[in-house]
Amino acid sequence: xxxxxxxxxxxxxxxxxxxxxxxxxxxxxxxxxxxxxxxxxxxxxxxxxxxxxxxxxxxxxxxxxxxxxxxxxxxxxxxxxxxxxxxxxxxxxxxxxxxxxxxxxxxxxxxxxxxxxxxxxxxxxxxxxxxxxxxxxxxxxxxxxxxxxxxxxxxxxxxxxxxxxxxxxxxxxxxxxxxxxxxxxxxxxxxxxxxxxxxxxxxxxx
Amino acid sequence: xxxxxxxxxxxxxxxxxxxxxxxxxxxxxxxxxxxxxxxxxxxxxxxxxxxxxxxxxxxxxxxxxxxxxxxxxxxxxxxxxxxxxxxxxxxxxxxxxxxxxxxxxxxxxxxxxxxxxxxxxxxxxxxxxxxxxxxxxxxxxxxxxxxxxxxxxxxxxxxxxxxxxxxxxxxxxxxxxxxxxxxxxxxxxxxxxxxxxxxxxxxxxxxxxxxxxxxxxxxxxxxxxxxxxxxxxxxxxxxxxxxxxxxxxxxx
Numbered sequence: 001x002x003x004x005x006x007x008x009x010x011x012x013x014x015x016x017x018x019x020x021x022x023x024x025x026x027x028x029x030x031x032x033x034x035x036x037x038x039x040x041x042x043x044x045x046x047x048x049x050x051x052x053x054x055x056x057x058x059x060x061x062x063x064x065x066x067x068x069x070x071x072x073x074x075x076x077x078x079x080x081x082x083x084x085x086x087x088x089x090x091x092x093x094x095x096x097x098x099x100x101x102x103x104x105x106x107x108x109x110x111x112x113x114x115x116x117x118x119x120x121x122x123x124x125x126x127x128x129x130x131x132x133x134x135x136x137x138x139x140x141x142x143x144x145x146x147x148x149x150x151x152x153x154x155x156x157x158x159x160x161x162x163x164x165x166x167x168x169x170x171x172x173x174x175x176x177x178x179x180x181x182x183x184x185x186x187x188x189x190x191x192x193x194x195x196x197x198x199x200x201x202x203x204x205x206x
Numbered sequence: 207x208x209x210x211x212x213x214x215x216x217x218x219x220x221x222x223x224x225x226x227x228x229x230x231x232x233x234x235x236x237x238x239x240x241x242x243x244x245x246x247x248x249x250x251x252x253x254x255x256x257x258x259x260x261x262x263x264x265x266x267x268x269x270x271x272x273x274x275x276x277x278x279x280x281x282x283x284x285x286x287x288x289x290x291x292x293x294x295x296x297x298x299x300x301x302x303x304x305x306x307x308x309x310x311x312x313x314x315x316x317x318x319x320x321x322x323x324x325x326x327x328x329x330x331x332x333x334x335x336x337x338x339x340x341x342x343x344x345x346x347x348x349x350x351x352x353x354x355x356x357x358x359x360x361x362x363x364x365x366x367x368x369x370x371x372x373x374x375x376x377x378x379x380x381x382x383x384x385x386x387x388x389x390x391x392x393x394x395x396x397x398x399x400x401x402x403x404x405x406x407x408x409x410x411x412x413x414x415x416x417x418x419x420x421x422x423x424x425x426x427x428x429x430x431x432x433x434x435x436x437x438x439x440x441x442x443x444x445x446x447x448x449x450x451x452x453x454x455x456x457x458x
């Protein structure tokens with residue numbers, strides 16, 4: 001059972017609908033006790049990084065999430081802001097993140113580039129992974145973000161995308177995966193990714 | 207590679223979808239949910255649903271209809287029409303919309319955008335500007351469905367929208383709307399050159415070639431109404447959208 005973390009940010013309905021569409025059971029919860037029982041976790045997120053961290057702390061989910069993810073090694077997929085929150089720090093608000101992955105979140109700066117990066121773009125698969133099965137350069141995903149992730153460990157990099165410069169659009173470190181795009185809004189490409197995440201055995205995500 | 211979004215812009219009047227020409231003479235197109243269902247099957251990039259009478263009737267676009275759209279639509283969609291409070295915007299986002307489109311409320315109080323962006327994030331707030339070109343060639347901005355003229359200059363308004371945290375600008379050419387003779391490229395150029403946020407062009411698209419022209423003029427995304435609801439020389443109603451291959455090749 002996939003538990004979608006409800007911390008008051010992000011359109012849970014879209015994520016829930018997407019799982020429904022691919023016949024995967026998923027529930028949303030803001031209750032730490034329910035989250036503690038999850039087989040797999042999904043961390044959605046839309047909005048400001050600082051707000052995201054604040055809400056995670058306020059809901060009391062921070063502790064149970066650290067326990068689940070860092071100690072119990074529960075597979076977790078972060079989407080958009082969810083992925084960014086997994087990093088150590090964001091320039092959006094100059095705030096510390098969950099620090100689950102050695103990475104930082106930075107603002108797009110390229111001259112002449114329209115920001116946010118809003119629209120359809122593709123990904124380059126940087127390393128083999130079960131979640132990336134069936135995904136290649138021709139798959140398009142929906143992106144909407146003004147900040148991007150930069151990994152400190154190159155072997156954590158899962159997907160790369162070009163918008164002005166090339167940035168990390170997906171990372172994976174053991175049980176922790178994050179994607180910058182919205183798979184729940186990306187039709188077949190996104191459904192493939194979500195299905196891969198849901199069906200990969202818990203003990204071996206890579 | 208990044209490709210500009212191509213967005214069907216659907217106008218809601220009462221319970222039905224309509225299409226106007228230069229913001230006048232609404233013609234009934236069909237049931238909105240049916241259209242959304244078809245666009246979903248056609249896997250469109252994004253959708254926009256605007257209630258064109260909401261402001262004039264002093265109400266907000268119905269959350270119920272947005273929920274129904276959300277149930278059918280797997281793609282991101284923006285909604286607008288009479289949104290004047292944060293609570294309304296939050297309700298619409300919770301009902302499934304990705305973004306809210308603000309026109310008249312921005313004209314009355316630009317700071318409203320800041321309030322929305324702080325809560326929803328910039329990417330969820332679109333400022334819409336309806337623009338008419340005077341016979342002297344000057345651009346003037348209107349709100350409330352083209353009935354109320356703004357005292358501010360176009361470039362001042364776009365900068366204000368950006369400064370207040372809008373994630374995107376929806377630029378509608380009243381004069382080109384519904385004529386299917388091409389976008390107002392000069393308008394697109396003049397606006398996209400003064401802001402860093404994406405500009406969504408709307409009004410005038412009649413062919414896939416027009417979409418490319420607008421993108422080359424600086425539009426980050428292309429919205430169109432008539433192009434995606436009409437077909438043929440007599441404008442028969444037919445919900446349609448280009449093939450993905452054609453879109454990719456068109457913007458290469």
